[in-house]
Amino acid sequence: MSSPEEKTLILKSSDNEEFLVKESVAVQCITIKNLVEDGCDLDAIPLLNVDSKNLAWIIEFMEKYADSTSTDAEKKDFDTEFVKKPFNDVLGLILAANYLNFPALMDVMCDACANEMKLWSVEQVREKFHIQNDYTEEEEKAVRAENFWAFE
Amino acid sequence: MKIGCLPENVIAEIFSRLPVKTLIRLKCVCTQWSSLISNPFFASLHLSRSVSNPTRHSILVHELRRQNRHISLDPHLNLGFDLTYPFGPGIIYVGSINGLVVEKNVRKSENLMNFKKISLRLLLIWNPSTRLYKTLPLGSHTDPCGITIGFGWEAIDNDYKVVKIGFYYGEFAEWAEVWTANLDSWKEIKVDRKFCLITNCCDVIVKRFSYFFAQDSPGNDGITLVASFDMRAEVLQVVSVPDSLLERQYDFNAMNWKETFALVARVSPEPRKIYQVWTMENSSVGKEHWNKKFTLEPDHIFYRTVNSVNGKFILRRHRTLILYDVENRDTKTVGRVKFPVLGAHYYVESLMSIKGFNHFGDDARRRWNEQELELNTGHVSIETKS
Numbered sequence: 001m002s003s004p005e006e007k008t009l010i011l012k013s014s015d016n017e018e019f020l021v022k023e024s025v026a027v028q029c030i031t032i033k034n035l036v037e038d039g040c041d042l043d044a045i046p047l048l049n050v051d052s053k054n055l056a057w058i059i060e061f062m063e064k065y066a067d068s069t070s071t072d073a074e075k076k077d078f079d080t081e082f083v084k085k086p087f088n089d090v091l092g093l094i095l096a097a098n099y100l101n102f103p104a105l106m107d108v109m110c111d112a113c114a115n116e117m118k119l120w121s122v123e124q125v126r127e128k129f130h131i132q133n134d135y136t137e138e139e140e141k142a143v144r145a146e147n148f149w150a151f152e
Numbered sequence: 153m154k155i156g157c158l159p160e161n162v163i164a165e166i167f168s169r170l171p172v173k174t175l176i177r178l179k180c181v182c183t184q185w186s187s188l189i190s191n192p193f194f195a196s197l198h199l200s201r202s203v204s205n206p207t208r209h210s211i212l213v214h215e216l217r218r219q220n221r222h223i224s225l226d227p228h229l230n231l232g233f234d235l236t237y238p239f240g241p242g243i244i245y246v247g248s249i250n251g252l253v254v255e256k257n258v259r260k261s262e263n264l265m266n267f268k269k270i271s272l273r274l275l276l277i278w279n280p281s282t283r284l285y286k287t288l289p290l291g292s293h294t295d296p297c298g299i300t301i302g303f304g305w306e307a308i309d310n311d312y313k314v315v316k317i318g319f320y321y322g323e324f325a326e327w328a329e330v331w332t333a334n335l336d337s338w339k340e341i342k343v344d345r346k347f348c349l350i351t352n353c354c355d356v357i358v359k360r361f362s363y364f365f366a367q368d369s370p371g372n373d374g375i376t377l378v379a380s381f382d383m384r385a386e387v388l389q390v391v392s393v394p395d396s397l398l399e400r401q402y403d404f405n406a407m408n409w410k411e412t413f414a415l416v417a418r419v420s421p422e423p424r425k426i427y428q429v430w431t432m433e434n435s436s437v438g439k440e441h442w443n444k445k446f447t448l449e450p451d452h453i454f455y456r457t458v459n460s461v462n463g464k465f466i467l468r469r470h471r472t473l474i475l476y477d478v479e480n481r482d483t484k485t486v487g488r489v490k491f492p493v494l495g496a497h498y499y500v501e502s503l504m505s506i507k508g509f510n511h512f513g514d515d516a517r518r519r520w521n522e523q524e525l526e527l528n529t530g531h532v533s534i535e536t537k538s
Binding site: 117129131 | 171
């Protein structure tokens with residue numbers, strides 16, 4: 001008979017792939033923790049907004065962070081490598097971390113996103129975030145002129 | 153509400169990790185981002201991250217330049233602000249909280265008893281991070297007299313307040329009035345405590361309290377008191393320094409230590425410098441009490457004390473500015489200045505703004521560009537070392 005700490009959960013991605021994760025590791029996601037505490041008795045926990053690509057990464061991250069033998073320095077090195085992903089994947093992981101309510105992952109990914117954004121021009125930001133500029137030419141000119149010092 | 157492909161709470165989470173300068177630039181991306189960045193709730197979220205992130209803390213150094221110009225320099229950002237244009241020379245720093253800074257300008261005259269009478273000429277609130285400002289109305293008490301000014305923040309209504317206390321000929325405080333940002337007007341405050349103020353600006357701001365050193369009687373023999381103005385209750389309170397420090401005239405300094413008022417008193421005669429650090433809990437009127445935290449014997453002279461959110465003093469050794477952590481005695485060089493330093497003041501980067509904030513005009517901007525040029529061509533040396 002396995003003790004509660006060794007209980008394993010099945011997490012099912014939106015594209016129907018199933019992943020086995022120890023409960024003690026998975027509850028770093030508060031959404032999953034709440035489900036477990038509320039006595040969810042489904043065979044597998046469906047994560048409708050997380051595809052298998054992201055779920056695999058998230059599990060990799062969760063397991064690193066749940067590992068009590070890894071030091072802070074090791075975690076930091078892991079983070080540095082973990083965030084080296086195409087920007088769209090960074091945004092994808094942020095959305096997944098938000099949906100799963102996983103604070104540690106949210107922290108690391110948002111920091112990474114912010115660090116990249118600091119270096120971009122306004123045009124690059126629009127491109128990377130797929131944002132349509134809804135200023136008129138005059139409006140944008142006015143905003144830039146008012147805050148000219150921020151562009152230097 | 154989705155912005156681009158991300159919900160607003162997620163965008164806010166990412167934005168809260170960006171410095172103010174980047175955020176101001178990002179206002180140009182689209183109107184929704186501009187709204188979010190200008191939103192006061194977002195400003196609070198951003199501030200809470202700034203407070204715990206030392207890279208978002210800066211120091212305004214007030215230098216005395218030729219023509220009596222006072223320049224505020226931010227060593228961290230390598231930036232100069234010459235408030236002479238448009239405000240005239242002689243701007244004096246009052247205090248800072250949540251990234252907002254209050255400055256004043258006064259006109260002094262001597263009277264027959266050789267005591268300065270002061271007329272307030274200007275009161276200004278500005279945010280050095282966003283470069284927005286507002287001049288305050290001067291209040292109803294305009295007769296020249298001694299004036300002490302305090303600044304603070306009332307969290308419940310998110311209101312910023314400036315308190316003015318007046319006294320004549322170095323005597324007991326006579327009147328007080330308080331300005332609130334939300335109403336943009338002054339209100340009379342009752343002075344029903346007897347105390348003589350000994351400073352012209354508040355010594356420390358901690359959350360909703362503005363603290364001032366005072367005495368219980370005029371002249372040199374008075375007992376030192378700590379007067380405070382509670383921004384929420386809008387009352388003046390007075391408490392004497394700890395009993396064990398009452399006997400002699402000690403050298404008192406004040407600081408913000410982990411969000412409480414701390415008194416730093418030099419308790420040893422020259423040449424030894426032994427300091428005691430006491431904190432005061434001031435959660436409700438009449439319930440102040442002192443706790444002795446620790447004793448220290450640093451090898452630096454306390455030249456200027458500064459408001460600090462994390463228990464550090466800014467010291468000046470010759471022309472070098474040093475951050476001194478009172479608890480663990482760490483020192484960190486912040487920068488070097490070439491002109492006499494009138495003061496060095498800690499502030500936190502923030503997006504905080506009040507009703508009626510304006511951009512500085514072209515004149516000021518031109519001058520600030522000149523300051524930056526000076527900084528870049530080596531006339532002033534400000535470097536940040538870790």
